[in-house]
Amino acid sequence: xxxxxxxxxxxxxxxxxxxxxxxxxxxxxxxxxxxxxxxxxxxxxxxxxxxxxxxxxxxxxxxxxxxxxxxxxxxxxxxxxxxxxxxxxxxxxxxxxxxxxxxxxxxxxxxxxxxxxxxxxxxxxxxxxxxxxxxxxxxxxxxxxxxxxxxxxxxxxxxxxxxxxxxxxxxxxxxxxxxxxxxxxxxxxxxxxxxxxxxxxxxxxxxxxxxxxxxxxxxxxxxxxxxxxxxxxxxxxxxxxxxxxxxxxxxxxxxxxxxxxxxxxxxxxxxxxxxxxxxxxxxxxxxxxxxxxxxxxxxxxxxxxxxxxxxxxxxxxxxxxxxxxxxxxxxxxxxxxxxxxxxxxxxxxxxxxxxxxxxxxxxxxxxxxxxxxxxxxxxxxxxxxxxxxxxxxxxxxxxxxxxxxxxxxxxxxxxxxxxxxxxxxxxxxxxxxxxxxxxxxxxxxxxxxxxxxxxxxxxxxxxxxxxxxxxxxxxxxxxxxxxxxxx
Amino acid sequence: xxxxxxxxxxxxxxxxxxxxxxxxxxxxxxxxxxxxxxxxxxxxxxxxxxxxxxxxxxxxxxxxxxxxxxxxxxxxxxxxxxxxxxxxxxxxxxxxxxxxxxxxxxxxxxxxxxxxxxxxxxxxxxxxxxxxxxxxxxxxxxxxxxxxxxxxxxxxxxxxxxxxxxxxxxxxxxxxxxxxxxxxxxxxxxxxxxxxxxxxxxxxxxxxxxxxxxxxxxxxxxxxxxxxxxxxxxxxxxxxxxxxxxxxxxxxxxxxxxxxxxxxxxxxxxxxxxxxxxxxxxxxxxxxxxxxxxxxxxxxxxxxxxxxxxxxxxxxxxxxx
Ligand SMILES: Cc1cc2nc3c(=O)[nH]c(=O)nc-3n(C[C@H](O)[C@H](O)[C@H](O)COP(=O)(O)OP(=O)(O)OC[C@H]3O[C@@H](n4cnc5c(N)ncnc54)[C@H](O)[C@@H]3O)c2cc1C
Numbered sequence: 018x019x020x021x022x023x024x025x026x027x028x029x030x031x032x033x034x035x036x037x038x039x040x041x042x043x044x045x046x047x048x049x050x051x052x053x054x055x056x057x058x059x060x061x062x063x064x065x066x067x068x069x070x071x072x073x074x075x076x077x078x079x080x081x082x083x084x085x086x087x088x089x090x091x092x093x094x095x096x097x098x099x100x101x102x103x104x105x106x107x108x109x110x111x112x113x114x115x116x117x118x119x120x121x122x123x124x125x126x127x128x129x130x131x132x133x134x135x136x137x138x139x140x141x142x143x144x145x146x147x148x149x150x151x152x153x154x155x156x157x158x159x160x161x162x163x164x165x166x167x168x169x170x171x172x173x174x175x176x177x178x179x180x181x182x183x184x185x186x187x188x189x190x191x192x193x194x195x196x197x198x199x200x201x202x203x204x205x206x207x208x209x210x211x212x213x214x215x216x217x218x219x220x221x222x223x224x225x226x227x228x229x230x231x232x233x234x235x236x237x238x239x240x241x242x243x244x245x246x247x248x249x250x251x252x253x254x255x256x257x258x259x260x261x262x263x264x265x266x267x268x269x270x271x272x273x274x275x276x277x278x279x280x281x282x283x284x285x286x287x288x289x290x291x292x293x294x295x296x297x298x299x300x301x302x303x304x305x306x307x308x309x310x311x312x313x314x315x316x317x318x319x320x321x322x323x324x325x326x327x328x329x330x331x332x333x334x335x336x337x338x339x340x341x342x343x344x345x346x347x348x349x350x351x352x353x354x355x356x357x358x359x360x361x362x363x364x365x366x367x368x369x370x371x372x373x374x375x376x377x378x379x380x381x382x383x384x385x386x387x388x389x390x391x392x393x394x395x396x397x398x399x400x401x402x403x404x405x406x407x408x409x410x411x412x413x414x415x416x417x418x419x420x421x422x423x424x425x426x427x428x429x430x431x432x433x434x435x436x437x438x439x440x441x442x443x444x445x446x447x448x449x450x451x452x453x454x455x456x457x458x459x460x461x462x463x464x465x466x467x468x469x470x471x472x473x474x475x476x477x478x479x480x481x482x483x484x485x486x487x488x489x490x491x492x493x494x495x496x497x498x499x500x501x502x503x504x
Numbered sequence: 505x506x507x508x509x510x511x512x513x514x515x516x517x518x519x520x521x522x523x524x525x526x527x528x529x530x531x532x533x534x535x536x537x538x539x540x541x542x543x544x545x546x547x548x549x550x551x552x553x554x555x556x557x558x559x560x561x562x563x564x565x566x567x568x569x570x571x572x573x574x575x576x577x578x579x580x581x582x583x584x585x586x587x588x589x590x591x592x593x594x595x596x597x598x599x600x601x602x603x604x605x606x607x608x609x610x611x612x613x614x615x616x617x618x619x620x621x622x623x624x625x626x627x628x629x630x631x632x633x634x635x636x637x638x639x640x641x642x643x644x645x646x647x648x649x650x651x652x653x654x655x656x657x658x659x660x661x662x663x664x665x666x667x668x669x670x671x672x673x674x675x676x677x678x679x680x681x682x683x684x685x686x687x688x689x690x691x692x693x694x695x696x697x698x699x700x701x702x703x704x705x706x707x708x709x710x711x712x713x714x715x716x717x718x719x720x721x722x723x724x725x726x727x728x729x730x731x732x733x734x735x736x737x738x739x740x741x742x743x744x745x746x747x748x749x750x751x752x753x754x755x756x757x758x759x760x761x762x763x764x765x766x767x768x769x770x771x772x773x774x775x776x777x778x779x780x781x782x783x784x785x786x787x788x789x790x791x792x793x794x795x796x797x798x799x800x801x802x803x804x805x806x807x808x809x810x811x812x813x814x815x816x817x818x819x820x821x822x823x824x825x
Contacts, residue, residue, distance in 0.1 A: 437529065466521045
């Protein structure tokens with residue numbers, strides 16, 4: 018048994034937790050971080066990063082299929098070597114995981130290996146975990162401290178989230194997958210049912226479709242990518258359908274029957290009519306729930322609502338000395354949101370003058386083919402909020418670089434407050450838009466108006482010129498589309 | 505004055521493009537706002553706060569930030585509607601309150617509602633001070649960092665600082681938990697600015713020379729008029745001075761600036777006929793009125809403070825020891 022006193026102990030080493038710990042160390046706090054499974058959390062090991070590695074392979078495969086179009090011919094048929102493909106994704110995750118350990122060490126953050134529980138105000142018990150999870154062999158970094166009692170003035174809970182399980186659709190790891198299995202398939206199934214069309218579901222649908230699976234997506238809400246602007250989501254849907262993905266919206270899976278090597282789903286449409294779909298495998302991507310259990314939070318009366326810890330904009334829970342950030346503190350469940358919440362939380366503990374994150378300035382990205390990226394209010398939400406808006410649209414098919422790249426499908430849409438010129442939303446679908454959206458996020462953060470954006474020089478030829486033109490279009494001034502079309 | 509106004513226009517105000525536009529649309533003077541963005545940049549949030557508008561959807565959920573809370577809302581004697589009903593529409597126009605106006609309203613309402621004030625008044629003869637001041641100013645180098653030009657107010661700051669050291673019971677602040685006895689005399693001086701006032705502070709004025717006080721005050725006042733004071737330059741303090749002498753005001757009572765326990769209201773220095781011995785002689789006389797927080801300063805303590813102040817002012821040589 019060891020006992021040590023820290024200024025700050027962070028529970029969970031995902032992007033929320035490890036960033037909070039590094040920031041705390043930078044500010045001179047004596048800091049430790051407890052992790053039970055993998056440095057880097059879901060994001061690095063089972064989320065953002067490995068999926069992007071998989072999608073990169075899918076993209077290259079698809080481009081190989083189009084190689085002739087670009088004047089490149091290769092002998093023979095392009096094939097997927099799934100073992101190498103998945104192996105590469107795992108290696109990428111592993112390398113970054115090691116990188117996090119290195120950063121923590123260089124910042125003098127103690128890593129405590131095991132499962133943490135808050136046993137009283139400022140008190141932690143860390144115990145050895147029998148098995149980290151079905152998916153990861155716990156691999157403690159070399160200098161990690163072991164189980165025991167620890168004390169900290171401030172405890173930041175960053176324990177993340179796990180797949181939501183709906184009754185009747187329970188994943189079994191064989192036929193019905195969560196993202197864990199979907200990320201390391203033994204073979205590409207011939208047919209696949211994806212339940213849920215949020216970013217995670219759509220990315221897997223896009224990946225498996227590219228690799229040749231017959232993919233069906235079922236979404237209970239009226240449109241896929243429900244968080245996105247309806248117009249953009251509809252365009253994305255068209256593109257997915259063109260790739261061959263079958264999409265049912267306003268439809269729910271009411272039953273999932275397992276057979277020897279297949280599943281049969283009964284789906285019910287909005288009008289009550291039913292149909293069955295037989296696929297080899299199914300992925301349940303119906304969202305995630307916060308890891309709030311077993312942490313001792315109930316005993317300390319920390320307020321929990323809808324499987325997430327209730328915290329204010331500075332990460333403070335209702336109990337002094339206990340903070341929550343990242344996925345466990347609620348939507349949007351995104352890595353960059355977790356990171357920023359970690360920084361804000363620690364800076365607030367340091368009593369630096371900080372403000373809570375403005376959730377409307379947190380971008381969201383889906384790395385499917387085509388990509389989708391957005392920040393701020395959707396057109397519907399802006400109108401529902403009573404804002405008078407000016408909307409600009411600029412299509413990929415009017416952009417020179419898009420032509421050169423052979424990526425002519427897509428749209429950049431901007432939404433301005435008609436009275437003040439404030440950029441209140443930006444929404445994009447098409448190639449590389451996840452790398453473009455940041456320009457608008459900066460503009461929002463610096464509170465640029467349409468005038469500033471119109472005076473900004475965008476390099477030619479780039480896809481980013483569409484951002485400029487979209488702004489112009491909102492004010493009827495687009496150059497490369499005929500008048501009125503952009504309004 | 506014109507030069508100050510010009511200078512403040514040239515001075516760069518850090519504000520986001522959106523904040524500039526919103527301020528312009530609302531007819532708000534950006535210079536009157538305190539920014540809450542990085543490097544004190546004025547951003548949309550500050551304009552909304554100044555206009556007192558509810559946060560729109562765009563920023564909901566952010567209210568928990570460390571913006572100073574407006575816990576206290578002054579209760580108006582009459583509701584806005586009742587007041588507006590007393591006047592014909594078109595017979596007035598409504599100017600939105602800026603942040604400074606709101607802070608003044610809030611703090612002075614708190615002061616008058618929570619601090620039991622009483623007032624002590626005394627005349628001070630300034631003849632010796634005027635003579636000393638003339639000789640000192642004549643001795644100043646013409647230019648350079650050591651040049652100075654002392655004003656009567658600089659002597660008042662110094663005298664008040666020294667008097668507080670001699671009557672330490674008055675250099676205090678009331679808190680519910682106990683009396684704060686201050687070690688230093690940090691003297692705030694009210695500076696009128698367009699649309700309100702600032703009270704920058706001369707810290708530890710008891711140990712500073714008159715020329716140091718004078719030059720520091722000049723710098724603070726200049727920057728106060730441009731609204732370019734850092735918070736630590738106007739927050740805190742142990743007493744303050746409000747001087748309306750230059751407007752010809754003979755005497756007045758000032759409202760204490762919380763958390764201070766006293767404020768000295770200074771009237772104009774004027775030539776008066778005074779009785780010296782058995783005869784009447786011309787003299788330069790200035791009236792000062794000390795407002796006291798009775799929770800901290802009792803009548804006798806206040807009288808001792810004011811008496812000591814008067815002694816320093818009437819015989820300024822004593823300030824040199
Ligand atoms: C397939 C998939 C793809 C995704 N893609 C993206 C993307 O492209 N972009 C994006 O922004 N987000 C993406 N996300 C979401 C992103 O992964 C999460 O938002 C992010 O990981 C949240 O970070 P966190 O620090 O809050 O929690 P996590 O990353 O979940 O980390 C929490 C850590 O806490 C540990 N832990 C939990 N309980 C305890 C305990 N009691 N004691 C000790 N340790 C504990 C866990 O082992 C875990 O390592 C994706 C998610 C998935 C599943």
